[in-house]
Amino acid sequence: MTPARSVAAGVFVASLVAGTAADRAPARAPIEIGGYRVLAVDLHTHSSMWSDGALTPWGLVLEAERQGLDAIAITGHNDLFDGRVGHAFARAASRVIVLPGEEILSDPDYHLIAVGVRELVGFRQPAADAIDAIHRQGGVAIAAHPIREFWHGYDAAALQRLDGAEICHPLIFGREGAQQELEAFAARAPLAAIGSSDAHGVGPMGLCRTYVFAGEASERGIIDALRAKRTVVFGGGGAVYGDPALVRLAAGDARLRDNPAVKRKAGVLDVFSRLGGIIGLAGLLLF
Amino acid sequence: MRLSPEARALVSPADVFRGLAGGRGGGAWLLARRPLALLLAMGSTVSILAGGRLTARLVVDGAISFAFIPIFEIAALAVVLRRIPRRVPLAQAVDVVFTANGPWILWMLAASTIASIAGPEELPRWTSRPRLYFVAAATAIAIAWFVRLELSAFRWALERTRREAISDVALHRALAWPAAAVYFFAFALWPMIVGMLRR
Numbered sequence: 392m393t394p395a396r397s398v399a400a401g402v403f404v405a406s407l408v409a410g411t412a413a414d415r416a417p418a419r420a421p422i423e424i425g426g427y428r429v430l431a432v433d434l435h436t437h438s439s440m441w442s443d444g445a446l447t448p449w450g451l452v453l454e455a456e457r458q459g460l461d462a463i464a465i466t467g468h469n470d471l472f473d474g475r476v477g478h479a480f481a482r483a484a485s486r487v488i489v490l491p492g493e494e495i496l497s498d499p500d501y502h503l504i505a506v507g508v509r510e511l512v513g514f515r516q517p518a519a520d521a522i523d524a525i526h527r528q529g530g531v532a533i534a535a536h537p538i539r540e541f542w543h544g545y546d547a548a549a550l551q552r553l554d555g556a557e558i559c560h561p562l563i564f565g566r567e568g569a570q571q572e573l574e575a576f577a578a579r580a581p582l583a584a585i586g587s588s589d590a591h592g593v594g595p596m597g598l599c600r601t602y603v604f605a606g607e608a609s610e611r612g613i614i615d616a617l618r619a620k621r622t623v624v625f626g627g628g629g630a631v632y633g634d635p636a637l638v639r640l641a642a643g644d645a646r647l648r649d650n651p652a653v654k655r656k657a658g659v660l661d662v663f664s665r666l667g668g669i670i671g672l673a674g675l676l677l678f
Numbered sequence: 679m680r681l682s683p684e685a686r687a688l689v690s691p692a693d694v695f696r697g698l699a700g701g702r703g704g705g706a707w708l709l710a711r712r713p714l715a716l717l718l719a720m721g722s723t724v725s726i727l728a729g730g731r732l733t734a735r736l737v738v739d740g741a742i743s744f745a746f747i748p749i750f751e752i753a754a755l756a757v758v759l760r761r762i763p764r765r766v767p768l769a770q771a772v773d774v775v776f777t778a779n780g781p782w783i784l785w786m787l788a789a790s791t792i793a794s795i796a797g798p799e800e801l802p803r804w805t806s807r808p809r810l811y812f813v814a815a816a817t818a819i820a821i822a823w824f825v826r827l828e829l830s831a832f833r834w835a836l837e838r839t840r841r842e843a844i845s846d847v848a849l850h851r852a853l854a855w856p857a858a859a860v861y862f863f864a865f866a867l868w869p870m871i872v873g874m875l876r877r
Binding site for chain 2: 438
């Protein structure tokens with residue numbers, strides 16, 4: 392190994408050690424507000440098995456811990472396998488609750504999140520029928536990133552049956568008018584406010600998250616709270632969405648308002664691990 | 679200071695791949711070293727993009743997630759090698775052809791740099807227009823550059839004629855890229871295709 396390559400390898404390894412040392416889940420005490428257990432959940436995540444994500448199902452669970460999430464739904468594209476894998480892993484090795492689910496892609500009509508289902512729901516059917524199929528399994532149906540191009544898939548029958556709609560999604564940070572379109576969709580029916588990161592590996596999981604006001608910290612507790620629309624979401628520009636009574640309780644609570652995926656202060660180890668890692672990797676390519 | 683074959687191949691591929699011609703035997707390390715380096719780069723990129731830092735947990739997880747890429751590349755290369763009359767050990771061919779991955783590593787370094795500078799709320803902008811056009815252009819450049827390098831690898835290191843090298847690369851790409859896309863997008867692929875056709 393040349394001296395320059397040795398230096399590059401050393402910088403890379405030092406960065407990896409620094410980043411790994413800083414890689415700890417934030418300490419969080421359970422949050423109780425208004426007699427409810429408040430859980431931070433991300434109901435729309437994708438794994439690399441096989442849903443064009445960048446992390447394995449067990450990697451999603453471990454990352455959820457680091458991002459201060461209490462629960463996630465792993466929602467494979469027209470697929471339940473990764474959700475089942477993540478669910479089994481979490482039960483064995485994590486405090487994070489994993490809800491099996493799927494993202495039903497019925498392009499170009501609708502994208503629909505099914506949370507808490509055990510059997511695949513067909514994508515070659517109108518949204519209302521897919522929602523009925525989700526409900527028959529005891530799950531909840533959430534409109535995924537319902538920007539204007541997906542509206543036509545949700546007719547009156549589907550809107551009447553929907554449980555929730557994503558009102559905070561990373562699209563609001565990148566696409567002009569997305570926030571207004573999500574708000575306009577949510578105004579069409581009484582829907583639970585949902586914040587989801589649609590995590591594929593670009594950007595942190597939990598960037599948008601839902602605070603679920605559950606009777607208990609369990610899969611059933613989360614599903615029941617979603618069905619009862621007991622949710623609060625902190626969106627872009629300081630907006631807060633959800634059940635008005637719960638919004639009043641939650642809006643000023645810093646434990647909920649300060650999203651660790653956004654507000655976490657990058658420490659020296661973080662910065663060194665990122666920059667050193669890039670420099671080390673570039674050195675390994677060059678030399 | 680001597681640059682690596684990957685770095686030199688970026689600017690003068692013919693010279694580098696001529697130097698890599700000839701038998702260097704086989705062996706597990708020769709077969710694995712460049713695919714592992716590619717996986718290290720992919721795992722590191724995933725770690726910085728998804729977690730905002732370089733951690734062993736995310737690097738390994740990202741490498742596992744994207745291990746299908748070198749696996750499909752090597753499997754496709756094994757098929758292409760069957761067309762070459764003189765026997766070229768798979769390990770040697772893998773070592774040579776994976777030297778052409780410099781443009782992809784540069785692409786990953788650029789993505790990691792952007793992710794390091796951008797905040798969590800800034801990163802999604804790169805997945806929407808107009809910045810998505812910049813990402814698409816960078817990807818198109820990486821593809822063109824990589825294909826140019828792979829052509830040189832077949833032409834000079836594996837000692838194929840120009841026409842044979844073009845045919846080899848075309849077959850390699852026709853096998854490896856669709857297989858990787860089918861694996862990666864899996865069940866979403868069909869609805870995506872239907873959606874694109876109906877839009």
